[in-house]
Amino acid sequence: MAKVRSVFIAGLILIFLVGYGIGMANVGEPGSQDDPLVTKSYVDKVVSELKSYLDESSSGNQSIGTFEVVYLEKGDRLVAGKGAEIILRSGIAKVVDSENGGIADVTDGKDLRRNERAPQNHLLIVPRDDGRGLIAETNVVLTVRGSFKVTK
Secondary structure (H helix, E strand, O other), rough: OOHHHHHHHHHHHHHHHHHHHHHHHOOOOOOOOOOOOOOOOHOOOOOOOHHHHHHHHHHOOOOOOOOEEEEEOOOEEEOOOOOOOEEEEHHHHHEEOOEEEEEEEOOEEEEEOOEEEEEOOOOOOOOOOOOEEEEEEOOOEEEOEEEEEOOO
């Protein structure tokens, strides 16, 4: 009788250990997709990496996020970078395009091509970094957001 009892207890222990092992095998690594537990240190690390990435990606752009007032004298040329936004506030300026197209006048919903006058107070967007911009026919005041350079 004692032997049957010992075998029965050993069998129960074996079943418990096998069940426990199967249960533990189904639990993933903490923080993995199977067990998405995150710690404060993990969140702090990800936020720090994201801030570093954003700082690096915006460091090469001039006046990112805000418009900068730009003054051009007659004959000056503004060459805008990819995604630059331009608003002609006063004066007369003509468009400089490229073989890939002109400058988008999003106010009127059309493409401005070479030697067309840029309309005042319209939002103009330069789609590519390929030499597009404006040439001042008179003294000009612009507001520009994004990268650009002024040449004489």
